Amino acid sequence: MEHRLEALELRQAAYERELKERDERIADLESRLQEARASAALSAATSPAPLAPASAHGGQNQDAVESHSGRRLSEEKAVEVAQSANETFGIYTPGSGFKVARTTWGELNISAYSYLRYLNQSGLDRTYVDHFGNVREMDRRNDVQMNKILLYNHGWFLDPRFRYTFFLWGAEPALGTTSSILVAGNLAYVFNDKFTLAGGVLALPSTRSLDGQFPLWQRVDARMVADEFMRGSYTQGFSASGTLAPGLKYKTAIGNNLSSFGVSASRLDNKMDTWSLALSWMPTTGEFGPLANFGDFEQHEKLATLFSGRFTSSTEDRESQPGLDTPENTQVRLSSGVTVFTPNALGLGSTVERVDYRMAALSAGLKYQGFYLEAEVYRRWLDGFRVTGAPLAYTRVVDDAAQIQGSMMVVPKRLQVYANASKVFGEFGDPWDAGVGLNWWPYGKRGFRLNGDLMYVKRSPIGSPFHPFSVGATGWTFNANAEIAF
Template sequence: MGTMPSLWVRVWIVSMGSLLLLAGTAVAEEAEVPAEPGHKLFEPDPRLADEKPTWGAIDTTGQGIVLFDDKDMGQVALSAYALVRYIDQRPADQTFVDHLGNERDVDTRRDIQFHRAMIHLKGWFYTPKFRYQITVWTVMSTDQTTLYGFLGYQFNKWFNLYGGINTPGGSRSVMGSHPLWLANDRVMADEFFRGSFTGTLWANGEVLPGLWYHVALSNNLSQLGITASQLTRDMGTGYGMWWMPTTHEFGPLGSYGDWEWHETLATRFGFSHIRSRENRQELENNNPENTQVRLADSLLLFNTGSLAPGVTVEEADWESLSIDAGIKYKGIFLQAEYYRRQLDNFVADGLVPVRKIVDDGFYVQGAFFPIKQKLELYGVTSWVFGDEDAGFGESREYIIGANYYPARTRKLRVNAQIIDVKKSPVSSTFGFYVGGQTGTTYSVAASLLF
C-alpha cells in the first residue's frame, strides 16, 4: 500500500471526527430532550404478520407501512431501501498481471451515486399462510432496473415452500440479512465465493428451537438479467443449515453487528453447499447481483483466453461450501466464514491446461459500539487463496470503518470506511471492488430502510 496523499488523510480525519462529534452531540441531546414517539416509520407495524419463517428469502421482514389490511382478504405493506454512496478507488492509474502473464488495465472509479433503491410490496392473500412479495430494484451505478418476487405457503414452522427469485445459498450474507451488514455491501471473499439470485423452488423451516434448514432447486447461479431462452436444461441445487443454540435468534434478519445489544450471548453456526452447471451465455448478464464466474485473478472464466490463449470455455461445473460462526454480546459482534470452491468439467473449443480449479478463502469481521446504538466501529480482513497448481496466487484486504446512527434505529445510518486491498479477484460497479486493484478504496454512504 503506497503513502496516502496528505489531502485524503485530512479528509478522512475530518470525516471520522465529524462522526464522533455528531455521535457525542446526539448523546447529549438525548439526555436533555424527552423521548418522543416519533419513530414509527422505522418500527415494525403491529399489523404486520410474523414473517420469521421467510428467513432465507429476499424479504423485508419486520419493516413496512401497511397500505391495506382486511382479516378476510389479505394485507398489502410497502417497504423501501435507499442508498447514496461516494466511492474512490486508488491509485487511479494502475495495471495488473493475470495468471497467464498478460498485463491488464484496472478500471478504477471515483463518483457519487444515488446508488441503489428497492421498493417492496408484500403481504398475504386470503390466508396468512399464503405469502407474496414483489420488488422493484434499481441500481443507478449500472443504469438497470429489475422486477422480481416470490410466492409461498407457510404450512407450519417446520416446513415452508416458496417459488420465485431467491438464492440457492453459498454464504451467510445471501440468506436474507441484506442490508443489515457492517457496510452497505459485501467484503471481498464473500463477494467472490457466494451464490447469487435466480429462479428457485425452495423450502425452509425451524426443525428444533433455533435450528433452521434451507434446500433449493435453481436454474443456475444467477438469472437476473437473463432470458428463459438463454437458460440450459441443467438445474442447480443448494442446501444448508444454521443453528442458534443460546438465544434461538441472531437479531433481525440475522443481521451483522449487535445494534440490538444482546444481554445474553447470541451464537450462530451454519453451513451452505451449492452446485450448478454454468454456461457462457451468462456473460450477457450485467445485473449487479450477478456472481459472474471469476477466476482468482478476477478474469471471467467464460471470456476467451481466460485459461489458455485463444480458447473459450463454454461450460463448467461450480461447486462450493461455506462454513460460518458468529457471536453477539452487549454491542460486540464477531463473525468468521470459510469458503471452498471447485470449478471442473470444462467444455471448451480447445485444450485447457487444467482439469479443475480449487480456491479457498475466509473473512473475519468484528465490531463494537463505543457509544451505545449511536457509533459503531468495525474491522475486517478477508483472503482468497487461488489454486497454486493452476497458476493462481492470493488476494487479501483489510478494512476499518464506522457507522453513525442519528436516530433511535439501525435503519438510518451513515457509513464510512477504508479498504486496503491487494490483487482484488472481484470486480463490479455494484460493490467496492474492481478486478486486479492493489491500493486503497475510500467510501462514504448514507442509507434508509423502512
C-alpha cells in the same frame, strides 16, 4: 434435568409466540380504530350543506356557485379537522415497512431501501496486470451515486399463509443500460414453522450474506472479496425453509443457474440442476438478532452464538452467464479475476463451454453486549470442463478462502466501529482485502444510518460499477454512505 430444561424452553417459546400474536392483534385493532376515527371526521367535515331554494329570478346559477364554494370550504375544513385530530394511518414495523392495507382479502405492506454513496478510488494503482500478462489501465472513480433503489410490495392474499413479494430494483450506476432496472418477485406458502415453500426469484443460501439479513450488514451494500468471489447469487426456482428444532433452521433451494439477473430464458440450458442447502444452529439463545444480522446493535445480554454449514452445486454454461454490469451478478471467476469462460483462460487455444461448480462454506459467530465476531471459510471446486478447441491444461481448479469481521457498539444504539479482512487462496493468485469503518444511527434506531468505510484491496478478483472496487484493483478506496431502509 435436561428434559425439564427442554420442556421449560419449549413452554417459554410458546408463551413468546402467544405474546407476539396478542401484540399483533392489539396493534391491528388500534390501527382499525384510528382509521374509523379519521373516516368519521372526514365524513362529517365533507358532508355538503343543504342547498338554498332558487330565487324567482333564475337563481339556479347562484345555487351552483354556492354549492361549489361549499364543497371547497368543506374540503378545507376536512384538512383542518384531520390536522387538529393528528390522526395517523397504518402501522410501521421495522424490517417490514408500512402496512397500508389490511382487509379480509389480504394485506399490503410497502417498504424501500436506498443509499447515497460518495466513492473515491483515487488511492488505487493506475494500472494492473491481467490474467494474460497484459498491462491495463484502471478506471478510477471519484463520484456520487444514488447507488441502489429497492421498492417492495409484500403481504398476503386470500389466506395469511399465502405470501407475496414484488420488488423494483433500480441500479443507478448503470443508468442508460438495459440492466439499470429490474422487476422481480416471488410467492410463498407457510405450512407451519417447519416448512415454507416459495417460488420465483430467490437467493441461493450459498454464503452467510445470502441468508436474508440484507441490509443489516456492517458495510453498506458491500461484501468482502472472499464472500463475493465464492458465493452464488439470485436465481429463479423454488426454495424450502423452516425451523427443525429450537435454534436449528434450514433453507434449501433449486434453480436455473447461479445468477439469473440479466439472463433471458432463451439463454438457459434445460438442466435446472443448481441447488443449495444451508443449516444454521444457534445453541445458546436460539437466535442471533433480527434476521441473524451482522453486528450486535441489539446489545445481547446473554452470549448469542451461531454456527452454519452450506453446500452449493451447479452446472454452469457459458451462454447462461449474466453480464458484467448486472446488479448482484455472479460470474464464475478464477482468482486472477478472469471468468472461467474467457477464451484461453485455462489453456491456449481452448474455451470452456460448461463447468461443474461446487462450493462449501462453514461459519461461526458470537454476540455479547454490543460486541460481535464472525468468521467464514470456503472451498470451491471447478471441474467437469466441457471445452471447444485444444485440450485444457487443467482438469480441476480448487480455491480456498476465509474472512473475518468484528464490531463493537461504542455508544449503544448510536455508534459502531467495525473491521474486517478476507483472503482467497487460489490457483491463479492470492488476492485479499482489509477494511475499517464506522456506523452512526443519528435517531438511535435502525432505518437510517451514516457510514464511512476505508478499505485496502490487493489484486481484487471481482468488481463491477456497483462495488467500491474493480477487477484487478490494488490500493485504497473510501466510500461514505447515507442509507435509508424501511
